[in-house]
Amino acid sequence: MNSIAIMQPYFFPYIGYFQLINEVDKFVFYDDVNFINRGWINRNRILINGEAKYITIPCKNVSQNKLINEVEHNLSEREKNKLLKKLRFTYSNAPFFEDVFPVIKKVFNTETEFISEFVIESIKRVTDYLGLECNFKKSSEKYNNQELDAADRLIDICKVEGVNHYVNSIGGIKLYNKQYFYENDVKLDFLKPGISEYEQFDHEFIPGLSIIDVLMFNSVDSIKTDMLTKYQLI
Numbered sequence: 001m002n003s004i005a006i007m008q009p010y011f012f013p014y015i016g017y018f019q020l021i022n023e024v025d026k027f028v029f030y031d032d033v034n035f036i037n038r039g040w041i042n043r044n045r046i047l048i049n050g051e052a053k054y055i056t057i058p059c060k061n062v063s064q065n066k067l068i069n070e071v072e073h074n075l076s077e078r079e080k081n082k083l084l085k086k087l088r089f090t091y092s093n094a095p096f097f098e099d100v101f102p103v104i105k106k107v108f109n110t111e112t113e114f115i116s117e118f119v120i121e122s123i124k125r126v127t128d129y130l131g132l133e134c135n136f137k138k139s140s141e142k143y144n145n146q147e148l149d150a151a152d153r154l155i156d157i158c159k160v161e162g163v164n165h166y167v168n169s170i171g172g173i174k175l176y177n178k179q180y181f182y183e184n185d186v187k188l189d190f191l192k193p194g195i196s197e198y199e200q201f202d203h204e205f206i207p208g209l210s211i212i213d214v215l216m217f218n219s220v221d222s223i224k225t226d227m228l229t230k231y232q233l234i
Contacts, residue, residue, distance in 0.1 A: 003165040006030050006139070006154055008068060010040040011057060011119045012107075012126070012210045015227055016169065016193030021127060021134050022228045023191060024167050028157060029123075031069040031116045032140040037062055042073070042115050044210035048090050050203035055083060055210075059115050069116040069140050080108050087212070093201070094216035103129050104212065126211055130220055130228070137161075151176055155184045167191055167233065194230035 003024040009031055010017060021027055035041060043056035058074040087104060091097050103125050110121040120138070127134060145156045154176075158166050165187045168176060173190045181188035195207040198217050214223060 002163040004163045005167050009119045011044050012122045012212050019231045026135045029138045032067050035066050035068050035071050071115050072113045073115040091216045100215040158186045189233040192232045196227045
């Protein structure tokens with residue numbers, strides 16, 4: 001059974017996002033839905049002095065009336081260097097810093113004006129680094145179904161892609177009805193992530209940080225064998 005996930009693109013998202021990528025055959029970046037201000041599209045949390053702190057990619061004229069792929073980022077060269085310096089300062093003594101920091105720099109050097117393209121690059125670069133295989137698409141480039149209601153739009157994407165198994169994040173369990181999808185020939189499951197503890201220097205473990213934190217402290221092999229498979233479909 002081919003499977004698909006459909007998610008808004010997030011900036012270096014947490015491990016649960018990559019568990020979803022690892023689970024499915026196809027992954028659609030839902031980039032032509034409304035931008036969520038103060039959400040995860042242009043920011044995430046990293047470990048700074050033992051505390052979870054936000055790092056944010058500044059955007060121009062942010063509005064929840066705009067689609068994600070219409071919002072431009074406002075990442076100047078100065079701001080880019082400032083964020084990279086913060087990441088270097090925070091993680092330079094982490095065991096896998098030398099492997100991971102070049103990946104992050106490539107993302108920050110992405111030549112695009114739009115936040116959607118920038119954060120999609122962050123996801124694709126991490127996917128490549130971890131050696132995961134997934135067929136990525138963007139909802140803005142193919143389906144032309146924005147007139148449909150939320151659930152019907154997702155079902156339509158599944159049918160266009162020829163898949164009958166849709167895996168949503170656990171947050172969707174309050175939004176979507178399994179029976180409705182079943183009646184439209186789509187099996188709906190929700191991925192409930194599991195978070196593995198790992199050493200974050202000498203600090204008390206803080207779960208759910210950006211994948212950057214996971215990468216800095218864990219080998220690719222341990223992430224793939226111990227972390228990416230630690231979830232349930234419900």
